[in-house]
Amino acid sequence: MTFWRQVYEVARKDLLVESRTAEVALMTAPFGAAALILIPLAIGTDAPLLSQLGPGLYWIVVLLFGMLVILRKSAVDGQAQRDLVRLLGIEPAAAFAGATAATSALVLFFEVALGPILIALYNPELRGWPWLFVILPLVAIGMGLLGTIASGVTTSIGTRTSLTPLLIVPLSLPLLMGATQALEGLRLGRGIVPWLILLFAVDLALAVSGVLAARPLEEAVT
Amino acid sequence: MTIVRNRWLEIVTVAIIGVSLFRSMTVVADVTQGDVQRIMYVHVPSAWLAFLAFMVTMVGSAAWLRTKDQRWDRLAASSAEIGVVFTGLAIVAGMIWAKPVWGQFWTWEPRLVTTALLFFIYLGYLALRRAVIDPVQRARRAAIMGIVAAVQIPIVYYSVNWWRSLHQPSSARSIDTPLRITLLLGVVAFTFAYAVLLRRRLELARLEEELDAKRFEQSQSVAGADITAPSLASHPHD
Amino acid sequence: MIDLVGAQVSNAWWYVTVAYTVILGGMAAFVGWLGFRLRRAHRELDQLS
Numbered sequence: 015m016t017f018w019r020q021v022y023e024v025a026r027k028d029l030l031v032e033s034r035t036a037e038v039a040l041m042t043a044p045f046g047a048a049a050l051i052l053i054p055l056a057i058g059t060d061a062p063l064l065s066q067l068g069p070g071l072y073w074i075v076v077l078l079f080g081m082l083v084i085l086r087k088s089a090v091d092g093q094a095q096r097d098l099v100r101l102l103g104i105e106p107a108a109a110f111a112g113a114t115a116a117t118s119a120l121v122l123f124f125e126v127a128l129g130p131i132l133i134a135l136y137n138p139e140l141r142g143w144p145w146l147f148v149i150l151p152l153v154a155i156g157m158g159l160l161g162t163i164a165s166g167v168t169t170s171i172g173t174r175t176s177l178t179p180l181l182i183v184p185l186s187l188p189l190l191m192g193a194t195q196a197l198e199g200l201r202l203g204r205g206i207v208p209w210l211i212l213l214f215a216v217d218l219a220l221a222v223s224g225v226l227a228a229r230p231l232e233e234a235v236t
Numbered sequence: 237m238t239i240v241r242n243r244w245l246e247i248v249t250v251a252i253i254g255v256s257l258f259r260s261m262t263v264v265a266d267v268t269q270g271d272v273q274r275i276m277y278v279h280v281p282s283a284w285l286a287f288l289a290f291m292v293t294m295v296g297s298a299a300w301l302r303t304k305d306q307r308w309d310r311l312a313a314s315s316a317e318i319g320v321v322f323t324g325l326a327i328v329a330g331m332i333w334a335k336p337v338w339g340q341f342w343t344w345e346p347r348l349v350t351t352a353l354l355f356f357i358y359l360g361y362l363a364l365r366r367a368v369i370d371p372v373q374r375a376r377r378a379a380i381m382g383i384v385a386a387v388q389i390p391i392v393y394y395s396v397n398w399w400r401s402l403h404q405p406s407s408a409r410s411i412d413t414p415l416r417i418t419l420l421l422g423v424v425a426f427t428f429a430y431a432v433l434l435r436r437r438l439e440l441a442r443l444e445e446e447l448d449a450k451r452f453e454q455s456q457s458v459a460g461a462d463i464t465a466p467s468l469a470s471h472p473h474d
Numbered sequence: 475m476i477d478l479v480g481a482q483v484s485n486a487w488w489y490v491t492v493a494y495t496v497i498l499g500g501m502a503a504f505v506g507w508l509g510f511r512l513r514r515a516h517r518e519l520d521q522l523s
Binding site for chain 2: 485486487489490492493494496497498500501504505508509511512515516518519522523
Protein backbone atom coordinates (compact mmCIF):
# COMPACT_ATOMS: atom_id res chain seq x y z
CA MET A 15 0.00 0.00 0.00
CA THR A 16 1.26 3.43 -0.85
CA PHE A 17 1.63 6.02 1.87
CA TRP A 18 -1.42 8.01 0.83
CA ARG A 19 -3.51 4.89 0.51
CA GLN A 20 -2.58 4.11 4.14
CA VAL A 21 -3.57 7.63 5.17
CA TYR A 22 -6.89 7.23 3.37
CA GLU A 23 -7.64 3.88 4.97
CA VAL A 24 -6.85 5.10 8.50
CA ALA A 25 -9.00 8.20 8.04
CA ARG A 26 -11.81 6.12 6.56
CA LYS A 27 -11.67 3.72 9.49
CA ASP A 28 -11.94 6.62 11.98
CA LEU A 29 -14.82 8.22 10.13
CA LEU A 30 -16.61 4.89 9.81
CA VAL A 31 -16.41 4.32 13.54
CA GLU A 32 -17.59 7.90 14.08
CA SER A 33 -20.54 7.41 11.73
CA ARG A 34 -21.75 4.56 13.94
CA THR A 35 -21.71 6.52 17.18
CA ALA A 36 -22.54 9.88 15.53
CA GLU A 37 -20.92 11.53 18.52
CA VAL A 38 -20.02 14.76 16.74
CA ALA A 39 -23.20 15.08 14.70
CA LEU A 40 -25.72 14.17 17.37
CA MET A 41 -23.99 15.23 20.58
CA THR A 42 -21.15 17.73 20.19
CA ALA A 43 -22.71 19.89 17.46
CA PRO A 44 -26.06 20.30 19.29
CA PHE A 45 -24.12 21.04 22.47
CA GLY A 46 -22.20 23.81 20.71
CA ALA A 47 -25.44 25.14 19.24
CA ALA A 48 -27.02 25.21 22.68
CA ALA A 49 -24.04 27.22 23.91
CA LEU A 50 -24.56 29.77 21.14
CA ILE A 51 -28.15 30.16 22.35
CA LEU A 52 -27.16 30.56 26.00
CA ILE A 53 -24.40 33.15 25.50
CA PRO A 54 -26.66 36.08 24.45
CA LEU A 55 -28.86 35.43 27.46
CA ALA A 56 -25.82 36.02 29.65
CA ILE A 57 -24.22 38.99 27.89
CA GLY A 58 -27.35 40.73 26.60
CA THR A 59 -29.51 40.36 23.51
CA ASP A 60 -28.79 43.78 22.03
CA ALA A 61 -28.72 43.20 18.26
CA PRO A 62 -25.73 45.40 17.26
CA LEU A 63 -23.72 43.99 20.17
CA LEU A 64 -24.43 40.40 19.15
CA SER A 65 -23.63 41.14 15.53
CA GLN A 66 -20.27 42.51 16.61
CA LEU A 67 -19.42 39.79 19.14
CA GLY A 68 -20.83 36.88 17.15
CA PRO A 69 -17.75 35.86 15.14
CA GLY A 70 -15.49 35.95 18.22
CA LEU A 71 -17.93 33.87 20.24
CA TYR A 72 -18.25 31.46 17.34
CA TRP A 73 -14.50 30.82 17.34
CA ILE A 74 -14.41 30.40 21.09
CA VAL A 75 -17.20 27.82 20.88
CA VAL A 76 -15.43 26.07 17.99
CA LEU A 77 -12.15 26.01 19.90
CA LEU A 78 -13.39 24.99 23.35
CA PHE A 79 -16.31 22.78 22.38
CA GLY A 80 -14.17 21.39 19.57
CA MET A 81 -12.17 19.73 22.35
CA LEU A 82 -15.03 17.24 22.52
CA VAL A 83 -14.49 16.42 18.86
CA ILE A 84 -10.84 15.76 19.60
CA LEU A 85 -11.69 13.70 22.69
CA ARG A 86 -14.48 11.72 20.99
CA LYS A 87 -14.49 8.02 21.64
CA SER A 88 -13.80 7.03 18.04
CA ALA A 89 -10.49 8.91 18.18
CA VAL A 90 -9.24 6.46 20.79
CA ASP A 91 -7.92 3.18 19.52
CA GLY A 92 -8.01 0.24 21.86
CA GLN A 93 -5.10 -2.15 22.15
CA ALA A 94 -6.71 -4.48 19.59
CA GLN A 95 -7.00 -1.76 16.94
CA ARG A 96 -3.46 -0.59 17.59
CA ASP A 97 -2.14 -4.12 17.23
CA LEU A 98 -4.05 -4.56 14.01
CA VAL A 99 -2.79 -1.27 12.54
CA ARG A 100 0.70 -2.32 13.49
CA LEU A 101 0.35 -5.81 12.00
CA LEU A 102 -0.93 -4.29 8.76
CA GLY A 103 2.34 -2.42 8.55
CA ILE A 104 0.82 1.05 8.54
CA GLU A 105 3.56 3.62 8.77
CA PRO A 106 3.40 5.76 11.95
CA ALA A 107 3.41 8.94 9.87
CA ALA A 108 0.53 7.60 7.78
CA ALA A 109 -1.43 6.65 10.90
CA PHE A 110 -0.85 10.17 12.24
CA ALA A 111 -1.89 11.81 8.98
CA GLY A 112 -4.97 9.61 8.74
CA ALA A 113 -6.10 10.32 12.28
CA THR A 114 -5.47 14.03 11.69
CA ALA A 115 -7.49 13.97 8.48
CA ALA A 116 -10.43 12.33 10.23
CA THR A 117 -10.38 14.73 13.17
CA SER A 118 -9.95 17.75 10.89
CA ALA A 119 -12.90 16.63 8.77
CA LEU A 120 -15.05 16.33 11.88
CA VAL A 121 -13.94 19.72 13.22
CA LEU A 122 -14.78 21.20 9.82
CA PHE A 123 -18.19 19.51 10.01
CA PHE A 124 -18.64 21.00 13.50
CA GLU A 125 -17.69 24.48 12.20
CA VAL A 126 -20.07 24.22 9.26
CA ALA A 127 -22.89 22.92 11.47
CA LEU A 128 -22.58 25.88 13.84
CA GLY A 129 -22.32 28.45 11.03
CA PRO A 130 -26.04 28.73 10.17
CA ILE A 131 -26.94 28.94 13.86
CA LEU A 132 -24.50 31.80 14.32
CA ILE A 133 -25.89 33.62 11.28
CA ALA A 134 -29.47 33.10 12.42
CA LEU A 135 -28.99 34.14 16.02
CA TYR A 136 -26.30 36.82 15.83
CA ASN A 137 -26.74 38.27 12.36
CA PRO A 138 -23.01 38.91 11.81
CA GLU A 139 -21.72 40.89 8.86
CA LEU A 140 -20.81 38.47 6.11
CA ARG A 141 -18.62 40.63 3.93
CA GLY A 142 -16.02 38.53 2.11
CA TRP A 143 -17.68 35.26 3.13
CA PRO A 144 -16.09 33.20 0.31
CA TRP A 145 -12.86 33.46 2.29
CA LEU A 146 -14.48 31.16 4.84
CA PHE A 147 -13.77 28.32 2.41
CA VAL A 148 -10.10 28.95 3.18
CA ILE A 149 -10.30 29.98 6.84
CA LEU A 150 -12.54 27.18 8.14
CA PRO A 151 -10.41 24.33 6.74
CA LEU A 152 -7.15 25.94 7.89
CA VAL A 153 -8.46 26.17 11.47
CA ALA A 154 -9.93 22.67 11.30
CA ILE A 155 -6.62 21.24 10.12
CA GLY A 156 -4.75 23.08 12.88
CA MET A 157 -7.09 21.71 15.51
CA GLY A 158 -6.93 18.25 13.98
CA LEU A 159 -3.13 18.32 14.11
CA LEU A 160 -2.95 19.68 17.66
CA GLY A 161 -5.61 17.22 18.77
CA THR A 162 -3.90 14.21 17.23
CA ILE A 163 -0.53 15.14 18.73
CA ALA A 164 -2.02 15.76 22.18
CA SER A 165 -4.15 12.61 21.99
CA GLY A 166 -0.99 10.72 21.10
CA VAL A 167 0.83 11.78 24.24
CA THR A 168 -2.21 11.25 26.48
CA THR A 169 -3.18 7.78 25.15
CA SER A 170 -4.35 5.40 27.90
CA ILE A 171 -4.00 8.01 30.62
CA GLY A 172 -6.93 7.89 33.04
CA THR A 173 -7.29 11.67 33.14
CA ARG A 174 -6.91 12.21 29.39
CA THR A 175 -10.27 13.98 29.06
CA SER A 176 -9.02 16.72 31.39
CA LEU A 177 -5.37 16.67 30.42
CA THR A 178 -5.76 16.88 26.64
CA PRO A 179 -7.64 20.22 26.63
CA LEU A 180 -5.06 21.70 29.00
CA LEU A 181 -2.31 20.72 26.57
CA ILE A 182 -4.19 21.97 23.51
CA VAL A 183 -5.91 25.20 24.49
CA PRO A 184 -2.84 27.36 25.28
CA LEU A 185 -1.13 26.19 22.09
CA SER A 186 -4.21 26.92 19.98
CA LEU A 187 -3.95 30.67 20.51
CA PRO A 188 -2.42 31.36 17.05
CA LEU A 189 -5.39 29.55 15.47
CA LEU A 190 -7.78 31.74 17.41
CA MET A 191 -5.87 34.92 16.52
CA GLY A 192 -5.67 33.97 12.85
CA ALA A 193 -9.35 33.04 12.60
CA THR A 194 -10.77 36.01 14.51
CA GLN A 195 -8.49 38.60 12.95
CA ALA A 196 -9.10 37.29 9.44
CA LEU A 197 -12.85 37.71 9.95
CA GLU A 198 -12.29 41.12 11.53
CA GLY A 199 -10.16 42.11 8.56
CA LEU A 200 -12.91 41.04 6.18
CA ARG A 201 -15.49 43.00 8.14
CA LEU A 202 -13.39 46.17 8.00
CA GLY A 203 -12.40 45.55 4.39
CA ARG A 204 -8.72 45.24 5.26
CA GLY A 205 -6.17 42.73 4.01
CA ILE A 206 -6.33 39.33 5.61
CA VAL A 207 -3.37 37.71 3.92
CA PRO A 208 -1.02 37.94 6.96
CA TRP A 209 -3.57 36.07 9.05
CA LEU A 210 -4.01 33.38 6.43
CA ILE A 211 -0.23 33.02 6.29
CA LEU A 212 -0.21 32.73 10.09
CA LEU A 213 -2.82 29.96 10.00
CA PHE A 214 -0.93 28.21 7.25
CA ALA A 215 2.37 28.52 9.16
CA VAL A 216 0.79 27.07 12.31
CA ASP A 217 -0.60 24.13 10.37
CA LEU A 218 2.74 23.56 8.67
CA ALA A 219 4.73 23.70 11.93
CA LEU A 220 2.30 21.32 13.62
CA ALA A 221 2.28 18.95 10.66
CA VAL A 222 6.07 18.76 10.65
CA SER A 223 6.23 18.24 14.44
CA GLY A 224 3.48 15.65 14.30
CA VAL A 225 5.03 13.62 11.49
CA LEU A 226 8.43 13.70 13.19
CA ALA A 227 6.88 12.70 16.53
CA ALA A 228 4.78 9.90 15.00
CA ARG A 229 7.40 7.18 15.15
CA PRO A 230 8.59 7.85 18.72
CA LEU A 231 4.94 8.08 19.78
CA GLU A 232 4.16 4.75 18.17
CA GLU A 233 6.84 3.24 20.34
CA ALA A 234 5.20 4.88 23.34
CA VAL A 235 1.79 3.27 23.03
CA THR A 236 2.98 -0.33 22.87
CA MET B 237 34.43 17.07 48.80
CA THR B 238 31.30 17.30 46.67
CA ILE B 239 29.47 18.58 49.73
CA VAL B 240 31.95 21.42 50.13
CA ARG B 241 31.54 22.35 46.48
CA ASN B 242 27.75 22.21 46.79
CA ARG B 243 27.85 24.61 49.66
CA TRP B 244 30.15 26.97 47.80
CA LEU B 245 27.69 27.49 44.98
CA GLU B 246 24.91 28.11 47.45
CA ILE B 247 26.93 30.55 49.52
CA VAL B 248 28.00 32.48 46.43
CA THR B 249 24.39 32.55 45.22
CA VAL B 250 23.02 33.87 48.49
CA ALA B 251 25.77 36.51 48.53
CA ILE B 252 25.04 37.67 44.98
CA ILE B 253 21.31 37.78 45.65
CA GLY B 254 22.03 39.82 48.78
CA VAL B 255 24.21 42.31 46.89
CA SER B 256 21.65 42.49 44.11
CA LEU B 257 18.81 43.17 46.54
CA PHE B 258 20.82 45.81 48.38
CA ARG B 259 21.62 47.54 45.12
CA SER B 260 17.99 47.32 43.95
CA MET B 261 16.94 49.15 47.08
CA THR B 262 19.67 51.79 47.12
CA VAL B 263 20.26 52.62 43.46
CA VAL B 264 18.98 56.00 42.33
CA ALA B 265 15.26 55.97 41.48
CA ASP B 266 14.16 55.93 37.85
CA VAL B 267 13.46 59.41 36.48
CA THR B 268 10.06 58.73 34.95
CA GLN B 269 8.67 55.90 37.02
CA GLY B 270 10.15 56.68 40.39
CA ASP B 271 10.62 54.01 43.03
CA VAL B 272 8.01 51.63 41.54
CA GLN B 273 10.57 50.86 38.86
CA ARG B 274 12.58 48.93 41.49
CA ILE B 275 10.13 46.06 40.98
CA MET B 276 11.80 45.57 37.60
CA TYR B 277 14.98 44.41 39.37
CA VAL B 278 13.22 41.22 40.45
CA HIS B 279 10.52 40.98 37.77
CA VAL B 280 12.86 40.94 34.78
CA PRO B 281 15.31 38.43 36.33
CA SER B 282 12.39 36.12 37.27
CA ALA B 283 11.09 36.20 33.73
CA TRP B 284 14.64 35.63 32.41
CA LEU B 285 15.05 32.64 34.74
CA ALA B 286 11.73 31.19 33.54
CA PHE B 287 12.65 31.53 29.86
CA LEU B 288 16.09 30.05 30.53
CA ALA B 289 14.46 27.14 32.35
CA PHE B 290 12.05 26.43 29.47
CA MET B 291 14.90 26.58 26.97
CA VAL B 292 16.74 23.99 29.04
CA THR B 293 13.56 21.87 29.05
CA MET B 294 13.48 21.99 25.28
CA VAL B 295 17.16 21.02 25.04
CA GLY B 296 16.62 18.20 27.54
CA SER B 297 13.59 16.93 25.59
CA ALA B 298 15.46 16.90 22.29
CA ALA B 299 18.51 15.26 23.88
CA TRP B 300 16.34 12.56 25.45
CA LEU B 301 14.76 11.71 22.11
CA ARG B 302 18.23 11.35 20.60
CA THR B 303 19.94 9.44 23.38
CA LYS B 304 17.09 7.90 25.45
CA ASP B 305 19.23 8.70 28.48
CA GLN B 306 17.01 9.28 31.51
CA ARG B 307 19.34 12.00 32.79
CA TRP B 308 18.09 14.30 30.00
CA ASP B 309 14.51 13.59 31.00
CA ARG B 310 15.28 14.49 34.60
CA LEU B 311 16.88 17.71 33.39
CA ALA B 312 13.83 18.61 31.27
CA ALA B 313 11.40 17.84 34.08
CA SER B 314 13.35 19.63 36.81
CA SER B 315 13.87 22.70 34.69
CA ALA B 316 10.19 22.86 33.69
CA GLU B 317 9.10 22.83 37.32
CA ILE B 318 11.43 25.69 38.21
CA GLY B 319 10.29 27.53 35.09
CA VAL B 320 6.61 27.28 36.03
CA VAL B 321 7.30 28.60 39.53
CA PHE B 322 9.22 31.61 38.26
CA THR B 323 6.77 32.30 35.45
CA GLY B 324 4.09 32.58 38.10
CA LEU B 325 6.25 34.85 40.26
CA ALA B 326 7.20 37.05 37.29
CA ILE B 327 3.55 37.46 36.29
CA VAL B 328 2.45 38.42 39.80
CA ALA B 329 5.32 40.88 40.26
CA GLY B 330 4.62 42.34 36.83
CA MET B 331 0.99 42.87 37.75
CA ILE B 332 1.94 44.62 40.97
CA TRP B 333 4.20 46.92 38.93
CA ALA B 334 1.54 47.51 36.28
CA LYS B 335 -1.14 48.61 38.72
CA PRO B 336 0.45 51.95 39.71
CA VAL B 337 2.25 52.55 36.40
CA TRP B 338 -0.40 51.53 33.85
CA GLY B 339 -3.36 51.98 36.18
CA GLN B 340 -4.43 48.37 35.73
CA PHE B 341 -3.09 44.95 36.62
CA TRP B 342 -3.26 43.53 33.15
CA THR B 343 -3.02 44.66 29.55
CA TRP B 344 -3.36 42.45 26.49
CA GLU B 345 0.21 42.93 25.48
CA PRO B 346 2.06 40.17 23.56
CA ARG B 347 4.72 39.46 26.15
CA LEU B 348 2.16 39.28 28.93
CA VAL B 349 -0.20 37.02 27.05
CA THR B 350 2.63 34.76 25.89
CA THR B 351 4.03 34.52 29.42
CA ALA B 352 0.61 33.67 30.84
CA LEU B 353 0.17 30.99 28.20
CA LEU B 354 3.68 29.66 28.92
CA PHE B 355 2.55 29.16 32.49
CA PHE B 356 -0.35 26.99 31.36
CA ILE B 357 1.59 25.18 28.64
CA TYR B 358 4.20 23.99 31.11
CA LEU B 359 1.62 23.33 33.79
CA GLY B 360 0.12 20.94 31.24
CA TYR B 361 3.58 19.49 30.61
CA LEU B 362 4.01 18.82 34.34
CA ALA B 363 0.48 17.40 34.57
CA LEU B 364 1.29 15.05 31.68
CA ARG B 365 4.40 13.89 33.52
CA ARG B 366 2.42 13.24 36.68
CA ALA B 367 -0.16 11.20 34.77
CA VAL B 368 2.26 8.71 33.17
CA ILE B 369 3.73 6.14 35.51
CA ASP B 370 6.22 4.23 33.38
CA PRO B 371 9.49 6.24 33.37
CA VAL B 372 10.42 5.59 29.73
CA GLN B 373 6.92 6.32 28.41
CA ARG B 374 6.78 9.40 30.56
CA ALA B 375 10.09 10.62 29.20
CA ARG B 376 9.04 9.95 25.62
CA ARG B 377 5.67 11.64 25.79
CA ALA B 378 6.98 14.57 27.80
CA ALA B 379 9.86 15.04 25.34
CA ILE B 380 7.46 15.16 22.40
CA MET B 381 5.17 17.59 24.19
CA GLY B 382 8.18 19.66 25.26
CA ILE B 383 9.33 20.03 21.67
CA VAL B 384 5.88 20.68 20.19
CA ALA B 385 5.33 23.38 22.82
CA ALA B 386 8.72 24.96 22.12
CA VAL B 387 7.97 25.10 18.39
CA GLN B 388 4.59 26.74 19.02
CA ILE B 389 5.74 29.35 21.53
CA PRO B 390 7.37 31.73 19.02
CA ILE B 391 4.25 31.49 16.85
CA VAL B 392 2.07 32.26 19.87
CA TYR B 393 4.22 35.30 20.58
CA TYR B 394 4.20 36.63 17.02
CA SER B 395 0.48 36.07 16.60
CA VAL B 396 -0.28 38.28 19.59
CA ASN B 397 2.47 40.68 18.59
CA TRP B 398 0.88 41.26 15.21
CA TRP B 399 -2.40 41.82 16.90
CA ARG B 400 -1.25 44.56 19.21
CA SER B 401 1.79 45.94 20.91
CA LEU B 402 1.83 48.61 23.58
CA HIS B 403 4.42 47.35 26.02
CA GLN B 404 7.23 49.69 26.88
CA PRO B 405 10.31 48.90 24.81
CA SER B 406 12.52 46.22 26.29
CA SER B 407 13.74 47.82 29.50
CA ALA B 408 17.47 47.11 29.30
CA ARG B 409 18.01 49.49 26.39
CA SER B 410 16.20 52.59 27.53
CA ILE B 411 17.48 53.10 31.06
CA ASP B 412 20.48 54.80 32.67
CA THR B 413 23.74 52.95 33.26
CA PRO B 414 23.53 52.50 37.06
CA LEU B 415 20.02 51.12 36.69
CA ARG B 416 21.10 48.84 33.89
CA ILE B 417 23.94 47.48 36.00
CA THR B 418 21.48 46.78 38.81
CA LEU B 419 19.21 44.94 36.39
CA LEU B 420 22.13 42.90 35.04
CA LEU B 421 23.19 42.09 38.57
CA GLY B 422 19.68 40.81 39.25
CA VAL B 423 19.81 38.65 36.14
CA VAL B 424 23.17 37.20 37.21
CA ALA B 425 21.87 36.57 40.74
CA PHE B 426 18.78 34.77 39.47
CA THR B 427 20.86 32.72 37.04
CA PHE B 428 22.92 31.52 40.01
CA ALA B 429 19.69 30.79 41.88
CA TYR B 430 18.55 28.74 38.89
CA ALA B 431 21.74 26.70 38.99
CA VAL B 432 21.32 25.99 42.71
CA LEU B 433 17.65 25.11 42.41
CA LEU B 434 18.21 22.99 39.33
CA ARG B 435 20.92 20.98 41.02
CA ARG B 436 18.70 20.29 44.01
CA ARG B 437 15.72 19.48 41.82
CA LEU B 438 17.85 17.10 39.76
CA GLU B 439 18.96 15.39 42.95
CA LEU B 440 15.29 15.00 43.90
CA ALA B 441 14.44 13.59 40.45
CA ARG B 442 17.28 11.07 40.76
CA LEU B 443 16.17 10.05 44.26
CA GLU B 444 12.56 9.64 43.18
CA GLU B 445 13.57 7.49 40.24
CA GLU B 446 15.70 5.36 42.57
CA LEU B 447 12.80 5.16 44.99
CA ASP B 448 10.39 4.04 42.27
CA ALA B 449 12.83 1.39 41.07
CA LYS B 450 13.34 0.13 44.63
CA ARG B 451 9.62 0.01 45.32
CA PHE B 452 9.04 -1.90 42.12
CA GLU B 453 11.84 -4.33 42.98
CA GLN B 454 10.46 -4.90 46.46
CA SER B 455 6.93 -5.41 45.28
CA GLN B 456 8.27 -8.02 42.87
CA SER B 457 10.28 -9.88 45.50
CA VAL B 458 7.41 -9.81 48.00
CA ALA B 459 4.98 -11.19 45.46
CA GLY B 460 7.35 -14.04 44.70
CA ALA B 461 8.10 -14.70 48.34
CA ASP B 462 4.43 -14.96 49.19
CA ILE B 463 4.22 -18.09 47.11
CA THR B 464 7.48 -19.73 48.04
CA ALA B 465 7.86 -18.80 51.71
CA PRO B 466 4.92 -16.69 52.85
CA SER B 467 5.66 -15.62 56.40
CA LEU B 468 9.44 -15.80 56.64
CA ALA B 469 10.93 -14.39 53.48
CA SER B 470 8.58 -11.53 52.82
CA HIS B 471 9.55 -9.38 55.81
CA PRO B 472 13.24 -9.95 56.44
CA HIS B 473 13.58 -6.93 58.73
CA ASP B 474 10.64 -7.58 61.03
CA MET C 475 2.51 53.57 24.29
CA ILE C 476 0.31 53.51 27.32
CA ASP C 477 0.28 56.49 29.66
CA LEU C 478 2.52 56.22 32.67
CA VAL C 479 -0.28 57.30 34.95
CA GLY C 480 1.69 56.72 38.11
CA ALA C 481 4.91 58.41 37.07
CA GLN C 482 5.64 59.38 40.66
CA VAL C 483 3.21 57.39 42.77
CA SER C 484 3.24 58.43 46.40
CA ASN C 485 2.92 54.94 47.84
CA ALA C 486 5.52 53.44 45.49
CA TRP C 487 7.40 51.71 48.29
CA TRP C 488 4.27 49.85 49.26
CA TYR C 489 4.08 48.28 45.79
CA VAL C 490 7.81 47.59 45.86
CA THR C 491 7.48 45.84 49.22
CA VAL C 492 4.60 43.68 48.05
CA ALA C 493 6.40 42.71 44.83
CA TYR C 494 9.65 41.82 46.59
CA THR C 495 7.75 39.87 49.24
CA VAL C 496 5.99 37.89 46.53
CA ILE C 497 9.18 37.07 44.64
CA LEU C 498 11.41 36.35 47.63
CA GLY C 499 8.60 34.63 49.50
CA GLY C 500 7.82 32.54 46.46
CA MET C 501 11.47 31.56 46.09
CA ALA C 502 11.67 30.70 49.78
CA ALA C 503 8.49 28.63 49.58
CA PHE C 504 9.84 26.74 46.58
CA VAL C 505 13.15 26.10 48.34
CA GLY C 506 11.25 24.89 51.40
CA TRP C 507 9.03 22.60 49.34
CA LEU C 508 12.07 21.25 47.50
CA GLY C 509 13.85 20.63 50.80
CA PHE C 510 10.81 18.88 52.18
CA ARG C 511 10.56 16.57 49.18
CA LEU C 512 14.31 15.86 49.30
CA ARG C 513 14.16 14.92 52.98
CA ARG C 514 11.10 12.77 52.39
CA ALA C 515 12.76 10.97 49.49
CA HIS C 516 15.90 10.34 51.57
CA ARG C 517 13.80 9.07 54.47
CA GLU C 518 11.76 6.74 52.29
CA LEU C 519 14.90 5.40 50.60
CA ASP C 520 16.40 4.68 54.00
CA GLN C 521 13.27 2.86 55.08
CA LEU C 522 13.25 0.74 51.95
CA SER C 523 16.86 -0.40 52.04
